[in-house]
Structures are given as structure tokens and as C-alpha cells.
Amino acid sequence: MKALLIYPSFPDTFWSFRHSLKFIHKKSAFPPLGLLTVGAMFPEEWDKRVVDLNVTKLTEKDLAWADCAFVSAMVVQRKSARQIISRCKNAGVKVVAGGPLFTAEYELFDDVDHFVLNEAELTLPSFLADFKHGSAKRIYATHEFADLGQTPTPMWELINLKHYATMSIQFSRGCPFNCDFCNVTTLLGHRVRIKSSAQIIAELDGLYRMGWRGQVFFVDDNFIGNKKYLLTQLLPALIEWRKEKKGFLFNTEASINLADNEDLMDTMVEAGFDTVFIGIETPDEESLAGCNKKQNKNRNLIDSVKRIQRTGLQVQGGFIVGFDSDGPSIFQRQIDFIQKSGIVTAMVGLLQAPPGTKLYERLKGEGRLQGLVSGDNVDGTTNIIPKMDLNQLLKGYSKILKHIYRPRPYYRRVKTFLREYKAPKISIPVDFQRFLAVFRTSIRIGIFGKERIQYWNLLVWTLFRCPKLLPLAITLAMHGHHFRKICKL
Numbered sequence: 001m002k003a004l005l006i007y008p009s010f011p012d013t014f015w016s017f018r019h020s021l022k023f024i025h026k027k028s029a030f031p032p033l034g035l036l037t038v039g040a041m042f043p044e045e046w047d048k049r050v051v052d053l054n055v056t057k058l059t060e061k062d063l064a065w066a067d068c069a070f071v072s073a074m075v076v077q078r079k080s081a082r083q084i085i086s087r088c089k090n091a092g093v094k095v096v097a098g099g100p101l102f103t104a105e106y107e108l109f110d111d112v113d114h115f116v117l118n119e120a121e122l123t124l125p126s127f128l129a130d131f132k133h134g135s136a137k138r139i140y141a142t143h144e145f146a147d148l149g150q151t152p153t154p155m156w157e158l159i160n161l162k163h164y165a166t167m168s169i170q171f172s173r174g175c176p177f178n179c180d181f182c183n184v185t186t187l188l189g190h191r192v193r194i195k196s197s198a199q200i201i202a203e204l205d206g207l208y209r210m211g212w213r214g215q216v217f218f219v220d221d222n223f224i225g226n227k228k229y230l231l232t233q234l235l236p237a238l239i240e241w242r243k244e245k246k247g248f249l250f251n252t253e254a255s256i257n258l259a260d261n262e263d264l265m266d267t268m269v270e271a272g273f274d275t276v277f278i279g280i281e282t283p284d285e286e287s288l289a290g291c292n293k294k295q296n297k298n299r300n301l302i303d304s305v306k307r308i309q310r311t312g313l314q315v316q317g318g319f320i321v322g323f324d325s326d327g328p329s330i331f332q333r334q335i336d337f338i339q340k341s342g343i344v345t346a347m348v349g350l351l352q353a354p355p356g357t358k359l360y361e362r363l364k365g366e367g368r369l370q371g372l373v374s375g376d377n378v379d380g381t382t383n384i385i386p387k388m389d390l391n392q393l394l395k396g397y398s399k400i401l402k403h404i405y406r407p408r409p410y411y412r413r414v415k416t417f418l419r420e421y422k423a424p425k426i427s428i429p430v431d432f433q434r435f436l437a438v439f440r441t442s443i444r445i446g447i448f449g450k451e452r453i454q455y456w457n458l459l460v461w462t463l464f465r466c467p468k469l470l471p472l473a474i475t476l477a478m479h480g481h482h483f484r485k486i487c488k489l
Contacts, residue, residue, distance in 0.1 A: 004066035007032035008080030019482035036154035072099035075375030121146035186356035192225030197237040213247030238271040251275035259304035287323035322351035331396035342417035349377035407451035
């Protein structure tokens with residue numbers, strides 16, 4: 001049996017980093033981790049081929065080769081997924097679909113032959129058994145959650161690692177919190193399930209053997225969901241593993257209460273972590289209470305952010321406007337918070353209500369839903385009828401993006417961050433492509449970019465104030481270029 005594993009393309013979004021990837025000659029920010037993991041679940045006798053449309057094209061030869069196409073997608077990949085399904089059907093190839101998009105919206109895809117929904121560890125074996133005997137059902141779903149101790153190591157050999165800026169691995173699934181607008185607990189549950197340290201080390205060993213030395217993203221929605229295991233098992237194992245290794249800086253996602261545990265922060269940095277994404281959402285206490293963001297309430301959020309940054313972890317932040325309690329002042333308050341906090345990578349989106357969330361159910365009851373969520377955090381769309389006048393909301397939202405990503409305030413924010421940030425002791429080995437990236441950045445941004453004055457000012461400032469952070473300053477300049485393209489500034 002020949003299985004074609006297809007990953008749809010991402011549109012030009014905030015997290016695609018498409019415009020900054022050009023500086024380092026990479027085609028995609030992240031690999032299709034889900035498909036690589038699913039590929040390891042197939043019988044050994046199956047032939048497997050991955051086509052990631054973010055790095056290559058789906059050809060007629062691919063379709064002619066395949067007995068069956070397996071498509072996995074997130075909501076933001078909806079358009080590309082539909083195009084793939086259409087091409088497969090026209091070529092007479094059966095389509096099997098799974099992942100977050102199809103788990104939430106399978107009713108909208110009539111052309112799909114089989115759905116393998118929820119967690120593949122539980123639903124894929126049943127499908128494969130039935131498929132082998134010619135009795136496969138259309139839908140395989142479960143309300144149970146998988147034991148991650150049984151999850152195999154992703155098949156890295158199915159992709160060319162050189163196409164990607166960052167590798168991805170997963171330690172845990174589930175989140176102990178219950179924010180009204182978030183569908184993580186709907187998809188993955190409240191109970192935090194984890195892989196063993198041995199599993200994570202095996203995955204890292206696989207990447208190391210294949211020559212990877214760069215960034216690795218732990219894709220967990222909340223990496224610190226099981227603090228005890230992190231401190232006593234995983235982080236010590238990572239520290240030991242890295243002693244004989246070059247490179248390998250880690251980044252992940254966590255809740256703001258990370259700031260309350262100095263030991264955990266210090267150990268993460270020692271283990272090789274240098275960046276963490278945190279859902280800040282809003283500085284407004286009433287809005288935090290309204291969306292059940294308990295972990296962010298009753299604390300000085302800016303102090304928490306700076307505490308994390310001073311430890312040696314760059315904080316990336318998610319922000320939302322459009323809560324029911326948001327008034328006209330929220331837009332300037334968000335701007336002020338982002339600038340004062342030194343959160344350089346600030347993703348600001350309009351409130352959306354994904355299916356399955358408490359917010360979705362409440363607004364459905366109030367008759368305040370319209371259309372589907374786009375999955376794109378910064379495209380200026382929402383499936384919610386807001387309490388604030390929509391034109392006022394959109395105008396205010398545009399004001400935030402235009403301010404925080406204009407060259408002057410953006411580069412000012414980079415300096416605010418670098419003043420607080422503790423330089424990591426670990427560095428990524430310098431290769432020829434990274435050297436060329438500096439050259440390309442100096443030409444494209446430093447000579448032809450409208451931010452060129454701010455760019456050279458930042459580099460000179462960094463050389464005198466914190467020279468060890470010069471590579472990071474250049475990286476943030478690349479990211480700023482991407483964000484301005486996304487925000488059409």
C-alpha cells in the first residue's frame with residue numbers, strides 16, 4: 001500500500017514568517033509534525049511519502065503513485081485543504097482526513113472518503129484494520145484521550161530538514177486551565193498527558209543523527225502543565241543530553257504563572273530554552289474575568305513578563321481585542337502594555353469563537369455568531385458580532401497594528417527587551433547560510449528598507465550595550481520586516 005501524506009499550504013500569516021525566511025533561505029518555519037508522527041503508525045510494509053505544500057508542489061506523479069492520500073490540516077489551512085481534496089478526487093485517489101480542521105468541521109467536507117478524527121493513536125489503528133479488510137467506515141472518532149507513552153517517534157526521514165527553520169516535537173497534550181475562547185481543552189482535554197523523558201531524548205537523538213543543530217519548538221499548548229515532572233525528570237534529562245551536543249536551542253508555550261517559579265525558569269534556561277510564547281490577552285481585569293483567564297488575573301502582568309525575560313527567556317505574547325467589556329480605551333492600553341513590556345513579537349487578534357468552546361456556545365445562544373473562524377490570528381476577521389460597534393473595533397484594531405509594527409516603535413521595543421534580557425550561554429553554530437543572512441538583511445533592510453535608520457541604530461546600540469545579543473537583534477529585525485509585510489505597513 002502506498003500512502004501519500006499531504007500537508008496543505010499556509011497562507012501568508014503572522015506565524016508563517018514567510019518574509020523573514022527569505023533571509024535564511026528556508027522554505028517553511030515548521031515541519032508537518034502530525035503527519036510525521038502518523039507516518040510512524042503505519043505498518044512497516046506500507047510505502048510512505050510526505051508532500052508538504054509549504055516546501056514543494058503536489059504533482060500528478062505523486063497522485064498517480066498513491067493508493068490513498070492522508071490529509072492533515074489546521075483551520076488556517078482550510079482553503080488549501082479543499083484544493084488538495086479536489087485534486088485527489090479528480091485523480092481517483094481515496095482521501096483520508098484528520099487533524100484539528102477536520103475534527104472541528106468534518107461535516108463541511110463531503111468529498112472526503114474517510115475521517116480519522118481526534119487523536120490518531122486511538123482512531124488510526126481501527127481505520128487501518130478495517131481498511132485492510134475492505135470494510136472501512138467513513139468516520140472514526142473517540143471521546144477518549146491517548147496515552148502519549150505509546151506515541152511513536154516522528155519519521156524525520158520523510159522530509160528534508162534543510163527546508164525548515166525550526167524542528168518541532170511534542171512533550172505534552174492538554175491544559176489545566178479553561179479559557180472561554182480556547183479550544184485546546186475541547187480537542188485535548190484538561191488532564192495534562194506527557195511523554196517520558198526517554199521518548200523526548202529519543203526524538204532529539206533522531207534529529208541529531210540527521211544533522212539538525214538549530215531551533216526546536218516544543219509545540220505543547222502549555223509546556224509547564226506538569227511542573228513536577230519537568231523539574232525532576234525532563235529538564236535534568238535535557239541538561240544531561242546537551243552536554244556533549246552543539247546547538248539546539250528550545251522554545252515553547254506556557255502560561256504566565258511560569259513567572260512565579262524562579263527555579264523552573266532557571267532550569268528551563270539551563271536546559272536550553274530561550275523563548276516562550278504566553279497568552280497575555282489583555283491588561284483589562286474585567287475582560288480577563290469575563291473570559292475565565294484566571295491565571296492572568298490579580299497580577300502585575302508587565303512585572304511578570306520582565307521577570308521571565310530577566311531569567312533568559314524571550315517572551316512572545318498573544319493579545320486579543322473585542323471582548324464584551326472592552327471600551328474605546330482598550331486600544332491605547334494594549335499599545336502601552338506591549339511597548340512597556342518589551343514583548344517584541346506581539347500577536348494581536350480580534351476575538352474569535354472556535355466551535356466547541358464555551359464562548360461559542362454562549363454566543364450561539366445569544367445569536368451573535370456569523371460564519372467560520374479563519375484560523376488566522378491577525379487577518380482582522382471575526383465570527384463574532386461584537387458589543388462594540390464593528391467599525392470602531394476594526395479601526396482601533398488597525399491602530400494597534402500600525403503603531404506596534406511601525407519601524408520606530410518596533411525598534412524601540414526591541415531595545416526595551418534587550419535591556420532586560422539575559423543572554424543565553426548557548427549559541428547556534430554559525431554556518432555559511434547564517435553569515436549570508438546577515439549580509440542579505442543588511443542589504444534588504446539596512447539599505448533598501450524604510451526602517452534602515454532604525455536598523456543601523458539598533459545594531460550600533462547593541463554592539464556597545466550587549467554585543468552577545470547582536471545575532472538576536474538581527475533576527476528580530478528580520479521578524480519585524482515580516483510583521484510589517486503582514487500588517488501591510
